Amino acid sequence: MADKDRDDTGRDKAGRDDTGREEEPKVQDKRKIDPETGEPRVETPAADRAPEDGDGLSDEDLALLADAEKDLVAEYREIAARAQADLKNFRTRVERDRAANREAVIAEVIRSLLPVIDDLDRADAHGDLVEGAPLTLVSQKLRAGFEKYGLRRVGEVGETFDPNIHEAVVHLPDPDAEGETVKDVIEVGYALGDRLIRAAKVAVSAPPAS
Template structure:
């Protein structure tokens, strides 16, 4: 017993369809035009240029930061040592301030005073050589960057906010504060309020 199978007769149209299908599937992609290639190349160049500029800028920033850190390390290497010497300067000044008024009459005491004064001057001169400067702000306007207010003095006769007493001098090291000056600040009385009189009538 044989099976009947339907057989489509071959026609010129069928043969054309069979040959056209694989041709469309294997058709090559359209070639890029010269304008497209140029645009792509320019875009790539712009991207690479941007990356290069960013890398150069970052390298320059790193170089500057390294130089700044090196300079800071050089300038402020003596910070801890300088702070340790500040009490020495304070004690020399206290010794001079505590001398009796008649010290000039005693030759032995006078020689001692001169020696202490010379020591203090030498110490302050060496401080100056290394960028350490004294902050003695009496009579100056209070500056919270350099001074530490310990108390206020009312009715001092000075303008409000003026340093009228220095309990302990401060010091700076180049651009940095080593120790703030401890001060008393003038406190002025608040101006009395005056009633506003309308003179326009």
């Protein structure tokens, strides 16, 4: 048989190949009703088909995916831990700044009222604050209110001179002195916690200069 009588697959018009065998026809059953059960057939999408041989991943691929998953989980855990630490540091910083601002506001209010406290101290020194008097009650309430916020007096006779809390306005040579000592408190100082509101003005005794 001439080659011109054969198609591209090498078969003649009757479907025979060079050996003379005829190709068995392939029949696709496209009927929508199952002839045996009489039930409608449901087409299964390719994506929902069970994996056939050759469709699965190799053991090496599965191992690579498992390692990648572990690395990803570890990375996200590290990110979460850093974020949590940053949040904790931020909260600590906010609380510290809030406390510092609060103390600064209280210190400014107390500083503005120090002249009133000084007047009450002078009245007490002159014997004007007698027990039960209205002015005495005002003085007691005012001092109690300040002490509630941690206000404390600075400057006591006999303590060692400290330039961080004392302001020496008078120097008194004393041959018996072993160092600089507060001899007299001219004006009481005040501190709020670790914050110095006003240094104490003091007279300091010290050994004479040689």
